[in-house]
Amino acid sequence: MAETSDLPVGDEPVLAVGDLVKTFTEGKARKGGVVRAVGGVSFAIEQGSMFTLLGPSGCGKTTTLRCIAGLEQPDSGHIAVRGTTFFSSEDRINVQANERGLGMVFQSYAIWPHMNVFQNVAFPLQVADRKQKMSRTEIREKVERVLSVVQLGELVDRQATDLSGGQQQRLALARALVMEPPLLLLDEPLSNLDAKLREEMRFELKDLQRRLGITAIYVTHDQVEALAMSNTVAVMNAGKIEQVGRPRQIYETPSSLFVADFIGTSNFFPGRVTAEEPGDTFLVETSAGTLYANSSAPYSKGDPVTVAVRPEQVAIEKGTFPARAGVWNGQVTNRAFLGESVDHVVAVGGIEIRCRCNPSISIPPGSDVTITFNEREATLLPADG
């Protein structure tokens, strides 16, 4: 997945967003009721890649997307698509939404209920400027082509309201794609589908995006969706981007407490750096014991830190072995069978540690165990997040 978007360096990005700020006034503006929905966001998207904005509810994902779409006017910042400036607070440029030529799929799909499938998809072509206006047959051809791409070819004349959820979703996609936009904006397009269909559509959407080489920006609060579909993930928190990277990078080396906590499950150990080892590795002392953790950022002896360890990076073994750095003794307090794995909760000196292992290992609560941390997979984070 990561390979497909490894484009040559220096290529002009399809979308460049710089220092985007958007505030809303809530109620009485004079009384300071200002919501900073987006607080200085910058990122760039390469040709043909799927860029995901991931974050908890209310962190400003939708607002960022709407600013790019032109549906919301940012307070300040810079937005350019393929080198054309759409918004710039400095140069006082603000291209209207209907002149940006971007495709967008709304969370509610926004299928027009008074039109049929054909009319819904043909609309963007019909309202095009006189210069680019196409003939009826051209429009017909184009609509049919895009409908067959999203596998709705059979349903051209169906009333839009008679479609199922998944079909409506594809219709919304077809409508956004029919103009062949340079950039596709997707706001939680799968969140209205039921779990099974969502999984199906996830792969279908990804496949379509890759096949047609579409550049897309995808908004979601579902980390599984984000990790599975994107080339690049940007994790947002409270109007700011916390980390940008390949899905694997984000998962394995979160750069902040927030990211580590938000993506997947992690064990967190507050502690202090006691020694610096070669290879970006540090020895950390915690209240439960010492362990090694990695970070490319510089830390010195005595710095307060937090170590994040994924449950699957903790091995568990029955019996007591001598404790040392990365090997701790404890007692199983809880056990949960999750189907593909078994979770054990182990108490070590008042701290509870979650370990995830193969279902072949199952240790009853109350047993004495030894846990071993995978040295290379523990991440060192600044203490305050």
Next chain:
Amino acid sequence: MAQASAQVAVPFLRRVSLRRIFSGRNLTITVVIAIITYMAVIPVGYLVWGTFWNGQSLTLEFFRSAYSTVGLTPMVVNSLIFAAGSTALAVPLGTLLAYLVVRTDLRFKGLMFAASLVPLIIPGILHTVSWIFLASPNIGIYNRLIFDRVPFLPKFDIFSLQGMILVEGLHLTPLIFLLMVAAFRSMDPSLEESALMSGAKLPTIMRRVTLPLVRPALYASILIMAIRALEAFEVPALLGIPSGIWVFTSRIWSALKGFPAEYGQAGAYAMSLLLITSVGVYLHTRMSRRGKRFQTVTGKGFRPHPIQLGRWKVPAQLFLMAYFLIAVTMPVLVLLYVSTQPFYSVPSLESISNSSLENYRYTFDNPQALRALRNSFALGIGSATAVMLVTAVASWIVVRTKARGRWLVDNVATVPLVIPGLVMGVALLFVYLRAPVPIFGTIWILFIAYFTRYMPYGMRYSSASMYQIGGELEESAQICGASWWKTFRKVNLPLLVPGLIAGWIYIVMVSVRELSSSILLYTPGNEVLSVIIWEQWENGQFTELAALGVVMVVALVALVAVAKKLGARVGVKEG
């Protein structure tokens, strides 16, 4: 606990089953159904009877004389042009204003909601009189100050079909505004935004997406507007009669106020009007029922994402302000101005220096006006209370019981909706001039008129709030062994009260302004406010009229304020 009492209750109920027939519950139901049926059915029945029965045999003579004296065609044509014209003015205007307020980034939107209270608190007769002060060809402020001074500009004559359309249309625009606001609010804004993203321009979006989506509400607005204009009395009477432009309602009025009064003729006109409005109301109910089935917009709250008007913003803002100035500010100001004058004159430095509160002193020293004030509020409060009590029980029957034919109660209670006020007046004259009930000549005939006219609104408010409370609440109270009456009082009533108060206040307000039934039914000594204003207009007491009008409006505003304080949401519940 509950189980034990239920076990006791069952054999007990079985033992007294005979007595249950005369229980509080059945007695109340029977009385309420009887009242509703009597109120709704008797007037229409008598109207039909009196129109086709000349004392000896069935006859069409009244129709013949009604339509031969005036000639059918001009009156019907005028009525239709008047209705169509004011619809054509109010519906686009109200829709545009609603769109601007709900869907765009315009400022001062609060003005429009203030304006939307105008038809509720400024009675039609005052509004019409204000417009005469503003735009009559001789004394009108606009003509004297603007049209007369600009060369080549013709005078604007309010006493014309155009003038009638303008005044009626502007008076009812806020009604359309409120209906369309509700429609635009329930529309998912992303439906428009996706059109915007498709590259469409604002006018294209309006034409191809927005308007088609609110089409059901638009049709409903057109019908309501047309019906209201056909029923309107004040504008045709004050502006139409002087210029010889007759419509149904003014004809009914003149048939009854001539000497001798032509009851049969009035009945014939009334029947024709009733027929037209019934068709309208029938179409409207059918459409709104179908509209519900096709509803794709849900009631869920959407975050308002106002569309940026861009370069349209300034013109749109000016348009909104101009509407507010012309339709609200000027009529109110002119009324205030006239109320301070010793005699009517176009505003000038001199006239303004002559202003005094003399007319208000006159009003409060005038025993007739004071009596009318008392009558109006007593009638308003009395009929509102009676309507809400009766309809609360009636809507309970419709919503909560499984009684056979309960839908009939709803339908019967809604019948008066199709009866224009003037027709109601005629019908009640028919009933109580002939029936041996000594009501005619007392204030009670007005009470009956108001009760009947506003029963449908009461029914709307009550059943809306009745639908809001789940049946389980009531059932659980019953399982606890509470009697039916106790259940209704302890469980239903407290939950219903907010909706009932809203309905009550609405009915008080519309009763206090009522003119078209009252004008036919009052007798000397039983005048109400609107009738006094009417009489003062006929006597040429313009300035006293203005003062009394201001007093009336202030009283109504106070009522709205009380309603707001009580948290009641008084809105328009149409059809």
